[in-house]
Amino acid sequence: MDVKFTTVKEIYKDREAYIGKTITVGGWVRSIRASKTFGFLVLHDGTFFETLQVVFGEKLSNFADICRFNVGSAVIVTGELVATPDAKQPFEIQAAEVVLEGASTPDYPMQKKRHSVEFMRTIPHLRPRTNLFQATFRVRSLAAYAIHQFFQERGFVYVHTPIITASDAEGAGEMFRATTLDMENVPKNSDGSVDYSQDFFGQSTHLTVSGQLDVEPFAQAFRNVYTFGPTFRAENSNTTRHAAEFWMIEPEISFADLEDDMELAEAMLKYIFRYVLENAPEEMNFFNSFVDKGLLERLNHVMTSDFGRVTYTDAVKMLEEHNDQFSYKVYWGCDLQTEHERYLTEQIFKRPVFVTDYPREIKAFYMKLNPDKKTVAAMDCLVPGIGEIIGGSQREENYDILKARIEELGMDESEYSNYLDIRKYGTTRHAGFGLGFERLVMYLTGVGNIRDVLPYPRTVGNLQ
């Protein structure tokens, strides 16, 4: 466009460069009030959390029109930026020209009054215009970038593991099928089973639940790698923490053990938190003031703590002493519940803590068996406020042990031939973890429902 726009962000970041200058800004009207001779228009231009006040007077030829602009209108304003040291906002534009770029209507759903988040979920295309969702989705974007920056600065290779997968091992009932078969008339074999040879890939295919098994081979070529992509669970869970489609980060490191894995996870979390706090201070203050009063204190506490370490066995001993306080009693062999995880990190350790070496029965088949043969080299990272935020492990790199475990669990070995191959051709000790991205964004913002950190949430029975 033949206009040189100044952004609200530029103004806030370097106000001295703009005060006294005539500038042009483009944005959306958040609110407007006018008297007979002048009016105020609060403008948000999308580049920055804060707004810019525009003063317009009766000398403008379209003064009467401006007074009738509806909330939500897009406008282009030219005028002098003036310091207003005695006012609430630090500066304002005295408009020499206000041009309507796109009108809004009186039925614009985002009026100034507060709306419930439930209502907002019905209008995912408009809710990013509110403070809450502006802040959330900007933090989401910055956190995603921080993750890439963290890994790339350390030489990790980003691998796009596939979404459509032939594997349906981790619970077929909880996966989405991807198919081009005619649903009206599904082709069948003579025995009545579905003839997937006619499907797009000539076989039955699903949407991935994790990139780990596909990314591990890349770690045996590039040493350090990570995935960051969407994953899917067709779980019938209608909770504030489950979505059918969510993004996951899965690093995998070679020549590395569980201790290296924990060091990586701790460094990554601290890096992300620091990056977001430095790059979105306005948004983070907003969350701290209006969403979760203890947020900044909690994040700063995580950032400055040395994360604790405790084995599952020792953690269970500690927790058993407080069994009177839990709905589910703790015993060796049980899966830790959120109440236990939070008690550990909040009451006992009072800082983030890694719980390691879980019983093999409650962990995945690929986790490395410890010398005690009873536990595996797994780790969960627990943080105050929510409990588990990261789960990882050293991987079983021993071909015979891994093969035996696959057989023991009655899994279809043919599906894991590539995975086993890696243990045959120059295996290394290696480890990795998974971080649910939405979980992280919820922790960073204090937003309590996963539906409100996803641009277009997909949950059971619901797709906007």
Place this chain on the structure above:
Amino acid sequence: MDVKFTTVKEIYKDREAYIGKTITVGGWVRSIRASKTFGFLVLHDGTFFETLQVVFGEKLSNFADICRFNVGSAVIVTGELVATPDAKQPFEIQAAEVVLEGASTPDYPMQKKRHSVEFMRTIPHLRPRTNLFQATFRVRSLAAYAIHQFFQERGFVYVHTPIITASDAEGAGEMFRATTLDMENVPKNSDGSVDYSQDFFGQSTHLTVSGQLDVEPFAQAFRNVYTFGPTFRAENSNTTRHAAEFWMIEPEISFADLEDDMELAEAMLKYIFRYVLENAPEEMNFFNSFVDKGLLERLNHVMTSDFGRVTYTDAVKMLEEHNDQFSYKVYWGCDLQTEHERYLTEQIFKRPVFVTDYPREIKAFYMKLNPDKKTVAAMDCLVPGIGEIIGGSQREENYDILKARIEELGMDESEYSNYLDIRKYGTTRHAGFGLGFERLVMYLTGVGNIRDVLPYPRTVGNLQ
């Protein structure tokens, strides 16, 4: 691990810091040869394209074992790094210790001899260990990061548009269905049609073909946004350029027209090329030497050219003069074929060129109608070597024109209510484009088959 590894990358980047020092490296054996008293082992550690030579002698207690190590073995080597000014490689490690981390076998498929890319596609878990795929997947990772860096530096917000979508507008036959319905026994309505109310989301759902319609509303809140995620086409196209699953980048900018869109596309391409050339010079030299001799010259030419601009109408006039050279004759109203695109950019303009203002009939419904009512404000970016690499447009922001166009094309208006809403509540001029990520990686590397730039390619009838 209780080992302080030095990476091959660190050694190459700052050799003076390591020569004369005793260091430990971990990596995989690319080749090995030994005499009775000493041997050479070429080590690749995954962090860098180049290898490191290890010299080992009979004084090592496990000398005989080392001599029998198979290619592909993982080893940990400790020794002094010594400059070798007269040798082919600039330095080598004189091993004081060589420990076998993970054995390989004589049947390791990646022996030293060259393999066909067709064979490699059957072993996607091992092929990243070869020079070609090392280089390709590292460039892929760096290009992905360059894209994030480009947009984030400019304040763009990264939006994760959904993969599972209710829209099936852009040709239902070419989309994958996502479903949890029982394929053996698909539930039906009384009229015999499929009862999608019983599906996971209570409706019929597919995998997205583009995030554009979902990301546009975010541009009307954040001004400048982008997507970068997987997209899907269930096209029955068995070519070197089609994959069923591929990644796409789709920026969307507000208060912007077609000219802004072209400036953004040009700046982005140049940024990515520069970033990759600076950060992967070894890999890029490899491609230039062994895959595509003119690669570096072509990329440098693109980077240093001002991209041309020509309207479709003028381009057609220019091309018509050379119709004798084309299989498909050019005429106003035709869709340009690759042969025409390449002729334009390679023969006529001799540099990248944007072709703009295409006939509305051959472009998408959402592209902005020009004042001539015959053309739309579309642009295709053509580059020497392949033709179109980017397609974009200014969007129709006028509610009435867009609504009429949707009706004219017989599309289901109810599916576009959110999209139309955006034109009702403070619309702005806005524009965007789509860049197929694999297309870009092919262009950057000279690799001619899309199957060889995807970690695990998904193509019709084929899923490894």
